[in-house]
Amino acid sequence: MPKVTYRQHDGSEETLEVRAGTSLMLGALTGGVEGIEAECGGSCMCATCHVYVDEAWLDKLPKVQVLEDEMLDDTASERKPNSRLSCQIEMSDALDGIVVELPESQI
Template sequence: MAKITYIEHSGKRHEVEVANGLTVMEGARDNGIPGIEADCGGACACSTCHVYIDPSWVEKLPAKDSMEEDMLDFAWNPDPARSRLTCQIKVTPALDGLVVQLPEKQI
């Protein structure tokens, strides 16, 4: 399990434990975190699970693949360095303490 902190655009924090093997998106969905819509259910076919990774975590995550890079073009206000799709980040013990910030909206 990894503790992940999801920060809503308003600043409200949600610290939850997410089981290893799930995605960061599934952790948000399973814990009722508002702001991650995940319209495609995790198939990397939309951008509605977009978040901004805390700067201290950007280099610790696996690199984005080309499919995620392409889908991020459709996200609201993407940041080239910090934006990720949470459906593409598998939870491992190494992600314990991860902090993600939700954008103002999902599109």
Template sequence: MARITYIEHNGTEHVVEVPNGMTVMEGARDNNIPGIEADCGGACACSTCHVYVAPEWVDKLPPRDDMEEDMLDFAYEPDPERSRLTCQLKVSDALDGLVVTMPEKQI
């Protein structure tokens, strides 16, 4: 289980425990975290679960694959280093303490 902090664009923080094996997107969805829409349900077919990963976490996460890179092209104001799709981040003990911030909007 990992404790993940989701920060809304307005600064509101939500700290939740997400079971290993789920995705960061599923953790947000199951805990009613606003700002992650996940329209495709986690199939990496949209960009509505886009977040900015805290700088200290960028190098701790697995690299983006080609599909995630392609979908991030459709995200609102993607950051070349910090943007990730939460549906592609599998929760494990290694993600304990992860901090993600939602963009102003999802498109």
């Protein structure tokens, strides 16, 4: 199963196996990773699953769609060029080893 490393704002890390086809948001929630609120349950309507994707992985992700782009304008923490909503990133074997950093705050 592919692995994801969730890096907290303080630098601590947790690496989890996340089944292909599962969003990084759901992987974090089911794995008990703190810092992902996911108030809308993954429907791209709240921006409380905001993450910063490690630069090395950005080109491997699908482009940001319009709705995600709009939601990223409403994040509680600073929007950066590598900001994504973890509900919109579907895990795959091609993403095995991806690293995402959680922002200081989601709400």
